[in-house]
Amino acid sequence: MGRKVTVATCALNQWALDFEGNLGRILQSIELARTKGARYRLGPELEICGYGCADHFYESDTLLHSFQVLAKLLESPVTQDIICDVGMPVLHKNVRYNCRVIFLNKKILLIRPKMALANGGNYRELRWFTPWSKARQVEEYFLPRMIQKLTGQETVTFGDAVIATKDTCIGSEICEELWAPNSPHIAMGLDGIEIVTNSSGSHHELRKAHTRVDLVRSTTAKNGGIYVLANLRGCDGDRLYYDGCAMISVNGHIVAQGSQFSLDDVEVLTATLDLEDVSSYRAEISSRSLAASQVQPYHRVKVDFALSSHDVWVSPSEPIQWRYHSPEEEISLGPACWLWDYLRRSKQAGFFLPLSGGIDSSSTACIVFSMCYQVCKNVKNGNQQVLLDVRRIVNDETYTPQDARELCGRIFTTCYMASENSSQSTQDMARLLAEQIGSYHIKLNIDMAVKAIVGIFTLVTGKIPQFRLHGGSSRENLALQNVQARVRMLLAYLLAQLSLWTRGMPGALLVLGSANVDESLRGYFTKYDCSSADINPIGGISKTDLRHFIQYCLETFQLTALRSISAAPPTAELEPLEDGQVSQTDEADMGMTYAELSVYGRLRKISKMGPYSMFCRLVSTWKEMWTPTQVADKVKHFFRSYAINRHKMTSLTPSYHAENYSPDDNRFDLRPFLYNSGWPWQFHCIDEKVLALEERDEQQTFEEID
Template identity: 80%
Template sequence: MGRPVTLATCALNQWALDFEGNVARILKSIEIAKYKGARYRLGPELEICGYGCSDHYYESDTVLHSFEVLAKLLESPVTQDIICDVGMPVMCRNVRYNCRVIFLNKKILLIRPKMVLANAGNYRELRWFTPWSRTRYVEEYLLPRMIQEVTGQETVPFGDAVLATKDTCLGSEICEELWAPNSPHIEMGLDGVEIFTNSSGSHHVLRKAHTRVDLVNSSTAKNGGIYVLANQKGCDGDRLYYDGCAMISMNGHTIAQGSQFSLDDVEVLVATLDLEDVQSYRAEISSRNLKASKVNSYPRIKVNFALSYFDNICVPVCEPIQWRYHSPEEEICLGPACWLWDYLRRSNQAGFLLPLSGGIDSSATACIVYSMCHQVSLAVKNGNQDVLADVRRIVNDETYIPVDSQEFCGRIFTTCYMASENSSQDTYNRAELLAEQIGSYHINLNIDGAVKVIVGIFSMVMGRSPQFRVYGGSSRENLALQNVQARIRMVLAYLFAQLSHWARGMPGGLLVLGSANVDESLHGYLTKYDCSSADINPIGGISKTDLRRFIQYCMENFQLTALRSIMSAPPTAELEPLVDGQVSQTDEEDMGVTYTELSVYGKLRKIAKAGPYSMFCKLINMWKDICTPREVASKVKHFFRMYSINRHKMTTLTPAYHAENYSPEDNRFDLRPFLYNTTWSWQFRSIDKQVSNLESNERRKPVLEDVD
């Protein structure tokens, strides 16, 4: 018999408060969905206003303009003869809800408010919205007059209901509800809902895609059904990158996969599926059917419209596919590159400037910019006219077409090696060669003159001249002299970012890129307001370990041979005097901890919610083969001392691409204090007591003698 339905889901690059651009992208997605034969179209969460409006949700303007966009959508010929499911904030009885508005042919069918709000990590939905708590309850919502004039409706259903079309039943979930232990799709499926939809605003984190895909597929594996997921994509105006990954699943299998990283602002995924396959799948699950016979029914909104093709058994249906996952190295190569592109094209700047030291971190940042140039050039080559228009606006040339990655890189990317008397020839050579291979416009300069002037002012005023430690100076003098160099580099970076294009006879200014990794930020191994201070930082949420793997990936895939020597060199700040022309200062020696250890501390501190004592308890088991309990205690104490001493630096951390769930970034993600009692006296005493107990128990263990 067969009941084939064609469904469309979207990944849209929406931008907070860009109502003009957002409505254009929504209409384009609906137009594409209809062209491909879809009779239902799903869009991302809060797509009308953009997900990342944050405290703008408090403003009545945001709700007002969202309804104005809704009116425009309702009136458009593009939205006729297809069920459209869009996201926006709605005020109901003076309570703000995150809603789906589902409409057909100028009539609103249902406003479905979100019931489970995301309120952890980067998400603060409870700050702006209230969850709808009345399950299976619908009330009448009085529409604004501007909508009444379009639809002819005075009120519409508002609440937890499902849509009953002529041929099937469709129920909505919104983002976090999929992740909840009692997801609505469970009860909806038992009540006969065959199609589940989920509109998401789910951001990218390294290695997260597996979890999202598994959740979607498992949602229909036990209960049967079709699951349609839409997602935001791109930079919505903040630190997060929404990675698309729209998908359609049926009966536990992926049917259609959208791209995870793409420069296309509008991506529409369409699949044709047979609803009879859902019925057949469910028929064999007796445990499901027993539960279904006792379920409380959902209110059903009757819709005089069919999703399936009437009496057409010849429509081909889609078959299951294998999901193609990116490796973490590919994710680093693609995600931050797409985020940078969004930031560049929307900031109206002419490119980026990067202080390139010849070390792993700044080199990885340079490679991400190069990857961005590669993605842009490829998109233009493949005919993406929107990307080409953005490129021409950025370079201020209406006839320009990027030839290749290196040529485009030279147009929009400036690298700058800022040498001092403490810099080695090796780092100079590494930076020079990498800049040559990626094609950036490269500047070499020396900061010694500026350093001497600044230190000279201090000496003239105070009557004393600070010295490096190797010349007999104290630790305080040594650190101050290092920090002067670092901060001067920040001042010069911004000066060159503002004026280097002017000096070259080119229009526009440049965005300054930072290159402090997540582990250095966690430890605080950076100078406050040095060249880690920048406009944005594409690697600020990525660990040193992952960056090394990414460098290896770039060597192999971009043939950047300059990276080979960068990989083999020990990380160093090069802020202390050279010894016999060689670097004597290394990052790990300065920090007193390895980068591998820092990744472990970060995950335990943030993800496992471990304080000093519980971190010690976990690590004595994790590291029992390489460290004694006393050594573990010493490492944990050192980390927490340095973490708490330097925590204040996180208040000024450059906005960074969020890629790790142990990011210490203070402004949005890691809401810990920045003034601590750095002795941790009670906590460290608890650790010492446990060390003594463990050592006493070890001494009391009997010695087993060999017996012949």
């Protein structure tokens, strides 16, 4: 007859320290799980308090409020007759743990602490938590008195244990444990645990979904069993966007896929699975049976409750083909959802963007347009929370958005800040793109402000700086460029604060930055110019990916203005025009191409290479294009530029994290910002290697001639 179980997993848009909102979303997910017939509900990591509490985890308030929310969950009728698995911090013997609290019918069954903490890249879990290092061991945990009164329990089991129901056995993993080389699910599967769950706080990076899905699929391919993964969704108040992707796998097949990007605050995914399929799958693998016969058993917390049904008319969920987004779709959706969370939770009235007509600012504009498109789509599909949020943002309780362009005009202001160095073509491209996306567009000229500031300098010093084209030095040329860039930042914030006031509308706007990850790596922007903003949706995206994204928007949204924007060479337009034409290009200014920059960034951050190691790698990779001397010059130029400009990373606008070679100094890339930019020792090693390679080549040439 079979033993069919229905399990539920969730993607929740939780918010750090929003205990009331987080509680409401958890209850909603449990109610939806019950409605869908589930007898077990899994939620994301630290869902009660929010994952991004950071140093708030040190505060006793965070622990107290988490238990207060747990008490509300325990006493709610919504949580009856379903095993609920929620995440929160717990202090045990004065040690803080990242835990799962599993309960049923006002009784806590198990508190399971995280055993492998995420402590690289964007994660600092070891700063706030301690991993549980006692494998397969448990202790007694004395519950707070407020919980004791509700449950009638003085102590509960705390540690590395599993839940044994009348018909199956359930084990827990927490996020990083899935990625660890010695994942607990291996030993759990060998010990007969048929259902393994994973509550995650896993963020979005371009092209990362493939890795996550492959990991989940592989957990049950070799060992059999059911694997249930929940994940956070939304920005949670930080640079990361948690992208959902809840999923359920059985015996190597994905049977349920949640959405990766969504404006839904709560998504519940269920699957019905036959435990007999697990038994038969495992029994056929003789090597697994041999290993299982020798495994050390887990402590089992027994519960008088069954997950399964013997209803022969219930069909198990069938395997599905996972649908992956292209990188261009990910850029269109991920940063758009992140912007929506920031806008609605910051209680601002929209966005302000200095729109230059280049690829970067145009990409940012397209992401905002994509956000508006997603909002309209969700409202049309009946998402009441999105409708309530958009009505509050536009300050109109009767408003219902119908069209992305019309909504864009209400919440998005773009501004072309012209100077005497601006070309007519970029002005036209910016204006046309603004028309096509529907933004409220402003055009102004900054020359008066620039001349006033330079005039003050001249009045004080008696000197008149000149552009290089007019005979000035490099120092003069750079200073005059920076004045223009910084004036634009001042005007951007002034307009963001008051432009709605001039139109008789309430509120202010969030200023958007548009420096890409490659320019940040190279430091090719002016500190405190219009790249300085409130948030930056493209700060973690490479120029190469943005070019592809522009083409995607051209085809998907029919924004024909992007055709000429994509074809134009990137330029800052801060130096005088020559015969009305742009004389300055980004790649010429930087002394390297954007493609080369991406290579340097990946080798520096992901491969963890210094100047010498990078040269040794590239002298081989680029041997068909450049001589060792040329490669050495390129590597030296990059590291000089990187060292000189590293200080800019300390003031980098908070950016959407999308690329794992981001140079963001604030959280992700913890390196010095004062370097010896000459790199004397490192460059000397490179020079010695170049000399050895050249001598070897000369010797080989001589032997061939001889």
